[in-house]
Amino acid sequence: MWKTILRRLLIMIPELIILSVLVFILSKQLPGDPFTGSINPKASMGQIHHLMKINGLYDPWYQQYWHWVVHLLHGDLGNSYEYQEPVTAIIGSRAINTFWLALLTMIMTYAIGLPMGLYAGRHEGKLQDALVRIYSYATMSVPFFVVLVIGCWIFGYGLNIFPTSGSVAPNATGFFPVLLSKFYHMILPATLGALFATSSITQYLRSGVIDAKNSNYVKTAQAKGVSMNNIYKHHIMRNAMLPIAAFAGYSITGLLGGSLFTEQIFSYPGMGLLFLNAVNFRDYTVMTALVLLYGFLSLLGTLLSDIALSIIDPRIRVE
Amino acid sequence: MKDSPILLKVKNLRVHFPVRGGFWNRIIDKVKAVDGVSLTIRKGDTYGLIGESGSGKSTTGKAIVGLQDATKGHISFMDSDVTKKSARKKMNYNHDVQMIFQDPELSLNPEKRIFDIIAEPLRNFEHLNNEEEKIKVLKLLEIVGLGPDSLYKYPHQFSGGQRQRIGVARAVATNPKLIVADEPVSALDLSVQAQVLNFMKKIQKEFDISYLFISHDLGVVKHMCNHIAIMNRGRIVEIGTREDIYEHPLHIYTKRLLASIPEADVNKREEHHKNRLEVEKYYEQNKDKFYDENGEALPLIQITDTHLAAIPKNMKKG
Amino acid sequence: MQEVESKDINLKKLEAEAKANSTPSSFKLMFNEFKSDKMAMISLILVSLFILYVIIASFFINTSNMMSTNIMNYFAKPFTPDFWLGADAGGRSIAKQLIVGSRNSILIAIGLTAISSSVGIAYGLISGYFGGITDLAMQRVYDFMMIIPSFMIIIEIVNIIPSYNAISLTLILSMFYWMGTSRLIRAQTLSESNKDYVQASRASGTSTLKIIFKQIMPNVSSLIIVDTTISFAENIGVETGLSYLGFGLPMGTPSLGTLIANANDADNITTYWWTWLPATIEIIVLCLAISYIGAVLRRATNATQRRSTK
Numbered sequence: 001m002w003k004t005i006l007r008r009l010l011i012m013i014p015e016l017i018i019l020s021v022l023v024f025i026l027s028k029q030l031p032g033d034p035f036t037g038s039i040n041p042k043a044s045m046g047q048i049h050h051l052m053k054i055n056g057l058y059d060p061w062y063q064q065y066w067h068w069v070v071h072l073l074h075g076d077l078g079n080s081y082e083y084q085e086p087v088t089a090i091i092g093s094r095a096i097n098t099f100w101l102a103l104l105t106m107i108m109t110y111a112i113g114l115p116m117g118l119y120a121g122r123h124e125g126k127l128q129d130a131l132v133r134i135y136s137y138a139t140m141s142v143p144f145f146v147v148l149v150i151g152c153w154i155f156g157y158g159l160n161i162f163p164t165s166g167s168v169a170p171n172a173t174g175f176f177p178v179l180l181s182k183f184y185h186m187i188l189p190a191t192l193g194a195l196f197a198t199s200s201i202t203q204y205l206r207s208g209v210i211d212a213k214n215s216n217y218v219k220t221a222q223a224k225g226v227s228m229n230n231i232y233k234h235h236i237m238r239n240a241m242l243p244i245a246a247f248a249g250y251s252i253t254g255l256l257g258g259s260l261f262t263e264q265i266f267s268y269p270g271m272g273l274l275f276l277n278a279v280n281f282r283d284y285t286v287m288t289a290l291v292l293l294y295g296f297l298s299l300l301g302t303l304l305s306d307i308a309l310s311i312i313d314p315r316i317r318v319e
Numbered sequence: 320m321k322d323s324p325i326l327l328k329v330k331n332l333r334v335h336f337p338v339r340g341g342f343w344n345r346i347i348d349k350v351k352a353v354d355g356v357s358l359t360i361r362k363g364d365t366y367g368l369i370g371e372s373g374s375g376k377s378t379t380g381k382a383i384v385g386l387q388d389a390t391k392g393h394i395s396f397m398d399s400d401v402t403k404k405s406a407r408k409k410m411n412y413n414h415d416v417q418m419i420f421q422d423p424e425l426s427l428n429p430e431k432r433i434f435d436i437i438a439e440p441l442r443n444f445e446h447l448n449n450e451e452e453k454i455k456v457l458k459l460l461e462i463v464g465l466g467p468d469s470l471y472k473y474p475h476q477f478s479g480g481q482r483q484r485i486g487v488a489r490a491v492a493t494n495p496k497l498i499v500a501d502e503p504v505s506a507l508d509l510s511v512q513a514q515v516l517n518f519m520k521k522i523q524k525e526f527d528i529s530y531l532f533i534s535h536d537l538g539v540v541k542h543m544c545n546h547i548a549i550m551n552r553g554r555i556v557e558i559g560t561r562e563d564i565y566e567h568p569l570h571i572y573t574k575r576l577l578a579s580i581p582e583a584d585v586n587k588r589e590e591h592h593k594n595r596l597e598v599e600k601y602y603e604q605n606k607d608k609f610y611d612e613n614g615e616a617l618p619l620i621q622i623t624d625t626h627l628a629a630i631p632k633n634m635k636k637g
Numbered sequence: 638m639q640e641v642e643s644k645d646i647n648l649k650k651l652e653a654e655a656k657a658n659s660t661p662s663s664f665k666l667m668f669n670e671f672k673s674d675k676m677a678m679i680s681l682i683l684v685s686l687f688i689l690y691v692i693i694a695s696f697f698i699n700t701s702n703m704m705s706t707n708i709m710n711y712f713a714k715p716f717t718p719d720f721w722l723g724a725d726a727g728g729r730s731i732a733k734q735l736i737v738g739s740r741n742s743i744l745i746a747i748g749l750t751a752i753s754s755s756v757g758i759a760y761g762l763i764s765g766y767f768g769g770i771t772d773l774a775m776q777r778v779y780d781f782m783m784i785i786p787s788f789m790i791i792i793e794i795v796n797i798i799p800s801y802n803a804i805s806l807t808l809i810l811s812m813f814y815w816m817g818t819s820r821l822i823r824a825q826t827l828s829e830s831n832k833d834y835v836q837a838s839r840a841s842g843t844s845t846l847k848i849i850f851k852q853i854m855p856n857v858s859s860l861i862i863v864d865t866t867i868s869f870a871e872n873i874g875v876e877t878g879l880s881y882l883g884f885g886l887p888m889g890t891p892s893l894g895t896l897i898a899n900a901n902d903a904d905n906i907t908t909y910w911w912t913w914l915p916a917t918i919e920i921i922v923l924c925l926a927i928s929y930i931g932a933v934l935r936r937a938t939n940a941t942q943r944r945s946t947k
Contacts (some may be wrong), residue, residue, distance in 0.1 A: 299784045
């Protein structure tokens with residue numbers, strides 16, 4: 001088992017390298033440079049060229065790449081063109097917001113999806129199951145952001161239950177009111193995001209429950225006289241839920257990708273919105289840093305899920 | 320059949336599969352599926368290759384047809400060396416050497432009609448026009464006892480035995496000289512087995528085809544084969560004519576296989592059962608003598624000019 | 638020759654007999670299953686008609702005229718004879734934008750599905766059939782493509798290229814959306830490649846290319862049909878999403894996404910609801926209809942599978 005984990009970790013290294021090279025090359029293609037517009041607008045082209053030269057912007061690309069990586073490993077992602085501050089500082093606070101929103105979305109996804117999947121599997125073929133299946137495929141096919149727009153319109157603006165922008169109310173003070181306000185702001189986007197993401201968990205769990213229902217060990221338990229409720233609790237749920245837990249890592253990619261839309265619609269100050277603003281203001285260092293960060297987090301998530309699955313699934317373990 | 324021309328000669332065939340392991344997935348060992356097999360098939364032979372699962376007989380068959388590359392050794396067909404894939408391709412090897420597969424469920428493409436299935440080798444090796452092709456396929460269907468109404472049907476509409484007959488028709492389509500039949504009746508009900516075997520015999524006579532008949536069942540083979548080779552753990556442990564093997568078996572593995580043939584005669588039941596126990600006892604006591612330190616079979620020793628067996632030298636009787 | 642002659646007379650009769658006993662192919666079977674579901678047929682017809690309408694009607698609309706701003710019609714109300722669906726902040730007819738935008742978004746989605754499905758199918762077939770190192774390498778590429786943040790990179794690319802049109806955009810998008818299909822196809826191909834009929838084809842002398850595309854692919858064809866349909870529904874969201882964020886089609890080209898983007902303004906979303914609601918409703922209905930068709934197709938293929946594993 002350790003062999004699998006170690007091998008998996010080793011594969012991550014070339015993936016990281018290729019990711020960073022890709023991100024770097026893309027960033028070099030973006031038009032513009034870090035200096036025009038940031039310093040004295042009266043600076044001549046000659047002076048700008050000189051600045052670029054001493055900052056190594058005319059060096060061959062692999063040298064520039066190497067410098068970039070070295071800076072990266074020291075935690076230096078460069079300065080934001082727009083704010084003239086270290087990128088790490090700018091991303092910092094936003095990252096926390098996105099993190100909490102993503103976490104809440106993941107929790108909601110499991111909170112909604114697990115019971116739904118179990119319920120549908122248990123009542124296979126009946127009306128409840130049909131309803132769940134209709135719901136699943138409906139949310140799966142409609143584009144994610146459309147669900148968000150409609151949800152925001154109905155629950156935010158229409159019924160005015162939830163706030164539609166920002167991460168915290170401006171007049172909240174003190175620890176608990178702030179916490180509550182933050183939660184209040186997150187609940188609508190998290191729930192809507194969760195509604196969309198539950199379909200895969202629900203499907204998986206449902207078929208897992210159905211397979212387990214027909215399996216021999218459940219039939220044995222029934223023959224022994226164990227009540228259906230207990231069977232579900234002790235046998236079926238445990239077997240079906242373990243892989244679901246492992247899938248959590250894979251969902252990170254989707255959560256991050258979705259953050260772009262969620263934060264745009266709800267004007268939520270997170271990394272997604274930061275990226276969109278950075279694109280519009282041509283803040284290339286921030287853009288590049290975010291793409292790299294997102295890619296890295298996705299990589300990490302896939303890695304963790306692969307490792308978790310290899311621990312859980314005895315079949316994979318025997319390698 | 321001793322003076323018939325040699326059709327296929329296999330010399331020291333080895334097929335080794337690498338086993339990967341360790342951290343870097345390097346090759347740490349190899350599975351010696353076929354480890355030094357030599358045999359000679361002459362025109363008109365029905366050559367039986369017998370062994371249990373894992374003995375390497377199917378792999379040998381596949382190597383002969385060209386579906387499996389040989390790791391070492393030589394295969395020659397009618398004096399041309401066909402060990403390499405390029406050589407086989409150049410001489411359209413499969414036009415003359417075909418295969419019948421074991422599982423009737425899997426050996427026919429479920430998405431293709433019978434016409435296309437049987438015509439496939441024709442389309443690759445012979446260039447007939449539409450009419451000629453259709454006539455040929457209809458004729459083949461007739462030979463295996465299926466009517467023209469089968470032409471545009473799908474495999475799932477036929478029984479196991481019928482599907483095997485379609486497989487036989489496909490193998491015979493290009494009028495090959497040698498057909499490798501890999502356990503052609505093992506997946507069929509007993510009552511159907513005889514039917515398919517009879518078809519195979521009929522076709523052999525009509526088209527002058529030689530067979531390499533691979534099986535694990537010495538009972539089935541008794542009626543079909545004139546030459547038999549017994550395989551065990553990748554090596555041949557006994558070769559001989561039908562008489563040699565059934566009347567004078569020498570290797571304990573052969574004896575064991577013979578003893579396990581179910582006896583249909585109820586009256587001989589006791590006798591047969593006693594015989595089987597005896598063979599088992601002899602096997603348990605002496606099996607190590609017949610295999611070397613590595614657990615591999617001994618080299619073959621010539622007993623008569625048709626009979627060879629992999630017995631220890633001191634056991635050779637006059 | 639004599640044999641041919643005597644058979645000649647019978648050939649026609651035998652041929653007729655064979656044809657009379659022929660069985661419908663799995664395509665026909667699936668289609669018949671599908672036809673029996675009334676709702677699915679209606680959905681299919683409605684969707685096809687809608688797409689046709691949108692394409693034809695957009696020919697009659699002069700895009701540059703339509704997109705020119707006319708402050709006089711600032712947020713004109715809907716359900717009037719001039720503006721069936723009202724107008725937006727620039728006084729442009731929403732109804733006309735909806736027709737042209739639908740055409741653009743749908744055609745891009747069709748193109749995206751066609752290209753990414755083809756790539757995904759070929760990728761899965763090759764990866765699954767050859768196995769070994771080829772498969773390993775291809776899977777590494779797959780893994781990598783799955784972790785890169787596709788949307789962000791697409792947005793960056795869109796900003797790098799000086800000019801692009803609908804076609805180049807479709808090509809760019811196709812680079813990132815073939816993975817799902819390839820995974821499905823690969824799984825099925827792996828299991829099919831181990832079956833004896835593939836070996837039988839090889840022994841019959843069929844070339845590798847023909848085996849992959851003419852022997853194995855028909856066995857995954859039902860999977861392909863279902864997956865392509867469902868992918869189509871999902872792919873509509875790709876360009877629309879991009880345009881919604883403002884990075885899709887170049888300025889001045891309407892799309893369903895740009896229309897829904899009207900909802901970004903807090904005022905618009907409630908007061909001037911006609912600017913974004915029609916496009917939103919259209920996308921929801923379209924996607925639901927298409928994925929319903931896909932679900933029915935999947936059910937139909939399961940029915941035909943049953944007959945072949947008797």
